[in-house]
Amino acid sequence: MHGWMGKVLRVDLTAGQVRDEELDPRVARDFIGGRGLGIHYLLKELDPVADPLSAENMLIMATGPLTGTGAATGARYMVMTKSPLTGAITTSNSGGMFPTELKRSGYDAVIFTGKSNRPVYLWIKDGQAELRPADELWGLDTAKTTDALLEATEAKARVTCIGPAGENLVLFAAIMNDKHRAAGRSGVGAVMGAKNLKAVVVRGTRKVPLADPERFKEFHSQVIGKFKEATKDNPPPLRLHGTAVTAMATNNFGVLPTKNWQQGEFDGWEDIYGVTLTEKYLVRNSACFSCPIGCGRRTKVEVPGFEGEGEGPEYETIYSMGSNCMINNLAAVTKANYVCNELGLDTITMGATVATAMELVDRGYLSEEEVGRSLKWGDGEALVELTRQTGMREGFGDKLAQGSLRLATEYGHPELAMVSKGQEFAGYDPRGSQGMGLAYATSPIGASHMRGDPAYFELLGVPFNVDRFEHRGRAKAVADWQDLFCVIDSAGLCVFFSVRNLAEPQLDVPPTGITEYLNAATGADYTVEEVMKAGERIFNAERLFLARAGFARKDDALPPRLTEEPMPTGASKGHVCHLDEMLDEYYEVRGWSGDGIPGDERLSGLDLD
Amino acid sequence: MLIRVGLFANLKDHSPTGDSRFEVELPEGASLADLFILLEIPDSVLRVSLVNGRDTAPDRILNNGDEVVLFPPVEGG
Numbered sequence: 001m002h003g004w005m006g007k008v009l010r011v012d013l014t015a016g017q018v019r020d021e022e023l024d025p026r027v028a029r030d031f032i033g034g035r036g037l038g039i040h041y042l043l044k045e046l047d048p049v050a051d052p053l054s055a056e057n058m059l060i061m062a063t064g065p066l067t068g069t070g071a072a073t074g075a076r077y078m079v080m081t082k083s084p085l086t087g088a089i090t091t092s093n094s095g096g097m098f099p100t101e102l103k104r105s106g107y108d109a110v111i112f113t114g115k116s117n118r119p120v121y122l123w124i125k126d127g128q129a130e131l132r133p134a135d136e137l138w139g140l141d142t143a144k145t146t147d148a149l150l151e152a153t154e155a156k157a158r159v160t161c162i163g164p165a166g167e168n169l170v171l172f173a174a175i176m177n178d179k180h181r182a183a184g185r186s187g188v189g190a191v192m193g194a195k196n197l198k199a200v201v202v203r204g205t206r207k208v209p210l211a212d213p214e215r216f217k218e219f220h221s222q223v224i225g226k227f228k229e230a231t232k233d234n235p236p237p238l239r240l241h242g243t244a245v246t247a248m249a250t251n252n253f254g255v256l257p258t259k260n261w262q263q264g265e266f267d268g269w270e271d272i273y274g275v276t277l278t279e280k281y282l283v284r285n286s287a288c289f290s291c292p293i294g295c296g297r298r299t300k301v302e303v304p305g306f307e308g309e310g311e312g313p314e315y316e317t318i319y320s321m322g323s324n325c326m327i328n329n330l331a332a333v334t335k336a337n338y339v340c341n342e343l344g345l346d347t348i349t350m351g352a353t354v355a356t357a358m359e360l361v362d363r364g365y366l367s368e369e370e371v372g373r374s375l376k377w378g379d380g381e382a383l384v385e386l387t388r389q390t391g392m393r394e395g396f397g398d399k400l401a402q403g404s405l406r407l408a409t410e411y412g413h414p415e416l417a418m419v420s421k422g423q424e425f426a427g428y429d430p431r432g433s434q435g436m437g438l439a440y441a442t443s444p445i446g447a448s449h450m451r452g453d454p455a456y457f458e459l460l461g462v463p464f465n466v467d468r469f470e471h472r473g474r475a476k477a478v479a480d481w482q483d484l485f486c487v488i489d490s491a492g493l494c495v496f497f498s499v500r501n502l503a504e505p506q507l508d509v510p511p512t513g514i515t516e517y518l519n520a521a522t523g524a525d526y527t528v529e530e531v532m533k534a535g536e537r538i539f540n541a542e543r544l545f546l547a548r549a550g551f552a553r554k555d556d557a558l559p560p561r562l563t564e565e566p567m568p569t570g571a572s573k574g575h576v577c578h579l580d581e582m583l584d585e586y587y588e589v590r591g592w593s594g595d596g597i598p599g600d601e602r603l604s605g606l607d608l609d
Numbered sequence: 610m611l612i613r614v615g616l617f618a619n620l621k622d623h624s625p626t627g628d629s630r631f632e633v634e635l636p637e638g639a640s641l642a643d644l645f646i647l648l649e650i651p652d653s654v655l656r657v658s659l660v661n662g663r664d665t666a667p668d669r670i671l672n673n674g675d676e677v678v679l680f681p682p683v684e685g686g
Contacts, residue, residue: 233653237618237683246683248617252659270629275618460684461657465664496684571662 002211003065003522004028009107009129011122013195014055014114018122018129023108029524030607032490032531033064035091036538037109038080042089043541048549052084052187053169053194055115061102061160061200062109064492068100068289069208069216071517072223072501073494075100075289082549083186084194085171085349085403086422086446089545090186093450093489094160095288096178101158103492104204116196121161123153124202134198138167141342142176143310149201161199162189163344165391169193170401172349173391176341180296180311181288184346186423186445211523219516227292227501237274238295238496239285243315245274246427247323253459253468254570255432257425258323259377260355261418261561264429265570268328272318281334286311293496299334306335306384313337313347319427320351321383325358332380336387343391349403352424354386356404356417365411371396418562421446421555430562430579432572433458434471435478437563438582441556442482442596444542452482456499463505471578475586480508483535487511490538491518511535537606540590540598544608553596556583610635610673612644617680620656623648635671642667644677655682 001023008021023037031040038060050056059081066074077099083090102110106127119134137145142163149159160177166189173189174182183189192198210216237245250256251269258266270276277297286296300309306329313321313334321333340347360366361375368374372395375382389397399407404424408417418425423446430437435454443451457477458468466477488498491514502513515531518524526534546555562577587594591602603609615630616623624631625648635643641658645667650656658665659678671677 234655234681235619237681241618243684245618248680249657249683252615252662252678252680254662456684459664461664461682462684468664499684571659 001025001028001522002209003069003518004033005103005106005108005208007107009110009124011110011112011129011131012114013112013116013120013131013197016116016131018131028065028108030534031538032487032534033108034062034076034078034490034492035080035486036490036534037062038078038091039089039538039541039545041111042080043545046082048545050082052082052087052191055195057082057191057194059112059188059191059195059197060109063099063103064490065522066517067492068103069210069521070290071220071493071521072227073288073291073293073497074492075291076489076492076494077102078489079175079183079188081188081191083188083445084169084190085187087549088421088444088446088551089542090188090445091489091542092175092183092185092188094175094177094181094183095494096181097289098158098160098177098202099492100289101202101204103208104206105202106204106206110200112195112197115194119196119198121149121199121201122197124200126203126205137198139164142344143179143342145199146179149199153201154203157201157203159199159201162192163342163391165344166190166193168391168393168401170345170390170393171403172346174340174344174346176344180341182341182346184348185448189344210521212520216517216520219520223501223513224292236293238293241274241278242285242295242297243274244272244277244297244313244318246315247273247318249459250319250427252571253432254567254572255429255459256323257319257418257427257429259326260324260359260416261429263569264432264567264572266323266326266328269323271328272322272330272333276330277313280330283309288494291494291497295496301331301334303331305381306331308335308338310338310341312341316427317347317351320348320355320424324351324355325383326377327380327383328378329380332383336384339384339387339391343388345387345391348426349424350387350390351383352418353400353404353407354383356408357400359416360408360411360413365413415560418559419447420558421551423447426450428455428459429567429572430558430577431567431575433468434577434582435474437558437577437579438474438478438586439482441558441579441583442586444539444546450485450495452478452485453495454478454481456481457507462500463507466507469575471582472585475582475589477507479586479589482539483532484509484511486535486538487514487531490534533606537608540603540606541608543592543598544603547597553583553594556596610637610671612671613674613676614644615676615678617678619681620650620654620679623650639671640667641665641669641671641677644671656680657682
């Protein structure tokens with residue numbers, strides 16, 4: 001095979017054994033790789049009602065056919081499992097360097113089953129794999145874990161690991177690779193912790209074989225050439241200021257979630273957005289493997305009480321820990337971000353859970369006595385301290401470790417948890433971006449913007465802006481973009497490059513550039529339609545798993561704050577999100593029943609029976 | 610008429626005062642495009658243009674007291 005390495009590593013943690021398995025070329029073709037490969041195996045082998053923290057759950061790490069080939073931003077892998085936070089599937093994505101190394105070690109995917117009876121890590125070098133004891137690593141933060149493992153294996157190896165948060169089964173624990181990059185959402189780190197799996201370390205020196213190296217090289221050079229031309233007069237804001245610059249857009253559109261989503265604009269936005277980060281704490285930018293953008297931020301804070309260094313914060317963190325908590329102290333947000341990376345925590349859920357706690361205190365449903373400290377809106381010190389406590393499950397952190405929905409429910413007000421399917425939203429308020437509301441509600445992993453991201457065509461003008469307040473006729477665009485993101489996540493590419501450069505600038509986004517890269521790398525001879533159909537297949541496969549796990553229309557929901565409380569101020573003032581109407585139209589577009597269950601006809605048309 | 614302007618990120622380079630926020634005088638009937646000319650922002654510089662919080666095309670005629678915000682196209686994560 002080309003593009004694909006043709007091998008999957010099976011790791012039985014209960015028996016303590018590893019073995020190679022051939023990757024079925026038909027499966028590779030139909031599901032592409034990465035996210036698609038993951039759902040193929042989960043659908044086939046995992047009981048949809050398994051307990052996520054039990055030995056029964058599976059954990060899959062999968063690269064795409066373009067990972068490690070040198071394709072622009074072909075640097076990604078996905079971590080897939082059943083989530084302990086939501087009970088749905090989760091597909092958590094990350095870049096950096098680890099995914100390329102995994103691919104080059106000879107594997108398209110690693111599938112973990114069972115549970116080890118003692119802490120272990122997996123070491124892979126060029127097609128040879130073994131489980132090794134990790135007792136001495138248990139308890140170490142992700143940076144120390146990474147350093148220790150590079151010492152124990154090879155300096156040029158790459159590491160993905162959990163920190164204390166995953167070990168402590170925090171329901172939104174992350175898996176950190178290359179120290180600063182996160183497979184962040186839905187508690188994938190807790191699943192690793194529950195399996196006593198501390199880390200995966202890889203060294204891979206093989207080249208990814210390409211079906212047509214000349215064609216690949218030529219196309220790649222065209223792609224990069226066009227990108228350089230387009231950015232000549234317009235240096236990408238992502239490179240200059242990171243994703244944090246997006247707060248400038250969301251605030252001005254009145255969709256920057258503020259004060260636990262009570263508002264859509266924040267007075268302090270300029271204190272915490274990307275340009276201020278550049279001015280105050282930026283050391284330099286950083287890039288994943290083979291990326292011409294370089295949106296990563298290497299930062300350092302020397303403000304007393306918040307000292308630290310590392311990478312980030314990203315936009316989502318600026319929202320969840322900044323505006324959402326009414327915190328305009330960028331040093332505090334950045335420090336809390338470092339703590340999340342070190343302990344291995346999802347910054348989105350962490351910040352959103354603190355914001356929910358702040359509102360519970362504000363309304364008198366939760367006492368500061370019980371929190372163990374003051375917890376008022378805007379308190380950056382509280383944010384940092386509570387983040388650390390959460391990762392360690394100390395004090396009130398033990399309650400925060402359950403996420404905002406369980407927290408709010410415990411204190412009698414589940415409606416104050418800003419979630420869909422139990423997972424907290426990203427930084428775009430759907431009252432000012434209707435399609436985003438539909439995307440959050442129908443995302444297979446619970447609320448996420450990275451399952452379709454309508455912000456592109458409702459706010460950011462890619463390919464052009466539709467009317468962001470118009471909910472009628474929005475469903476098809478949302479569905480098409482959801483399918484596109486399945487393709488991107490399965491191919492191993494990054495959304496930031498692919499959307500603007502590898503798909504046609506049309507609302508139905510045919511993935512022409514992605515198809516060309518895939519064909520040159522794999523020799524699969526896909527048509528653009530086949531690739532888009534694979535995206536639809538993958539999305540429906542995920543929905544099928546959810547249906548079998550008991551999810552239906554009732555779960556494709558948004559909190560009443562977003563559907564019933566009009567936005568009070570700002571550029572989106574007066575609007576609510578019209579989810580119900582959008583759902584009817586969306587299920588029809590998708591070929592699902594009125595209850596949101598995929599119909600047999602659509603499923604067999606996608607060869608999913 | 611008086612127009613309130615906000616320029617952010619690289620668009621701030623075109624501020625006559627050096628500050629992100631300032632006010633300008635424009636004749637009645639002037640359009641958003643006329644504002645771009647006044648601020649000497651070349652067409653090659655990509656921007657999102659919001660007038661009173663709404664994404665707006667350059668041919669839009671401005672009114673006294675309008676707030677115009679310009680910033681480069683961005684994306685977040």
